[in-house]
C-alpha cells in the first residue's frame with residue numbers, strides 16, 4: 001500500500017481536518033407503517049472514521065441508503081459540504097460520497113481492472129461523441145483512467161490480479177475490489193457497509209489497516225460493522241442505532257462502557273426503550289403467574305405430602 005491516492009480532499013482548498021463534511025439532520029425513513037429510521041442526526045468531520053453499529057434490523061443500511069440517494073428520506077435533510085444532497089445515487093457519487101454494499105455488487109464477468117474503471121466514470125469528463133469518435137482526447141482520458149485504476153489496485157493490494165475475472169477472486173479480495181472501485185470516484189467520504197462480513201481475523205486486520213490508510217489519504221469514512229473489535233479499534237467516534245433511533249454517540253470507550261449499549265447487544269430490556277413499559281408489564285404478569293403457580297404447586301405438594309404422610313402413617317399404623 002505505497003501508492004499515492006491523491007484525492008480532491010488532499011488537494012489545496014480541501015476542508016481542514018475537523019470540518020463537518022456530512023451533516024444528516026432528523027433523518028426519518030418510513031416504509032408504510034414501519035419506521036426504519038427515526039429522526040437520526042449524524043455528522044462526519046473531515047479526517048474522521050465514524051462507526052455506525054446496532055443490532056440486526058436497527059436501520060443502519062436504511063440510513064446509509066438515505067445518505068447515498070438510494071432512498072429519499074421521509075423527513076430530514078442530508079448535507080454534504082454544505083450542500084443538500086441530490087436525490088439520485090449517481091449525483092451523490094459525483095458530489096463526493098462513495099459506498100460499498102453489504103452484499104458485494106461487482107461485475108462478476110469483468111476483470112478486476114475493468115471493475116475499477118467502471119467506478120471512474122463519474123470523474124471522466126469525456127462525453128458521448130468523444131467516446132464514439134475516439135479522438136486523442138478520449139485516448140488521453142482513457143490512459144489516465146487506467147493509470148489511476150492501477151494505482152488504486154496497488155493501494156488495496158490487488159495490482160497483481162488486475163486481469164483476473166472478478167468472480168474468480170476469493171471473498172476477502174472481492175471486498176477489497178469493491179473498496180478500490182468506490183475510491184475510483186475520488187470521494188471525500190467513503191461509506192462502508194459491513195466491510196469485514198465473512199472475513200477471517202487476518203483479513204479483518206488487513207481491512208482495518210486499509211481503512212486507516214484511506215483516512216490518511218484525506219478521505220473520511222463512515223462504517224457499519226458488527227465486529228465490535230474492528231469498530232472500537234478503528235473509529236474516532238461511534239453512533240449506536242437501536243430500533244431506528246440513535247441511542248448513544250461518543251468515542252469507543254464511552255460507547256463500550258454505556259450500559260444501554262451493552263443491554264442492546266445482550267438483548268436485555270433497555271431502560272428508555274419505547275417498548276420497555278409493555279415489556280415490564282408482561283414481565284410483571286409473568287412473575288405474578290409464576291408466583292400463583294408456585295403457590296398452587298406448594299399447596300398441592302403440601303397436600304400430597306400430607307397424603308403421603310397419612311398413607312405412611314397408615315402404613316406405620318399397620
Ligand SMILES: Nc1ncnc2c1ncn2[C@@H]1O[C@H](COP(=O)(O)OP(=O)(O)OP(=O)(O)O)[C@@H](O)[C@H]1O
Nearest residue numbers: 031034036054055056057058059060061062063102
Ligand atoms: N425497502 C424496504 N421496505 C420495507 N422495509 C424495509 C426496507 N428496507 C429495510 N426495511 C426494514 O427496515 C428495518 C431496518 O432494516 P435495515 O436493513 O436498515 O437494518 P440494519 O440495521 O442494516 O440490519 P442488519 O444489521 O441486519 O443489516 C428492518 O425492519 C427492515 O425489515
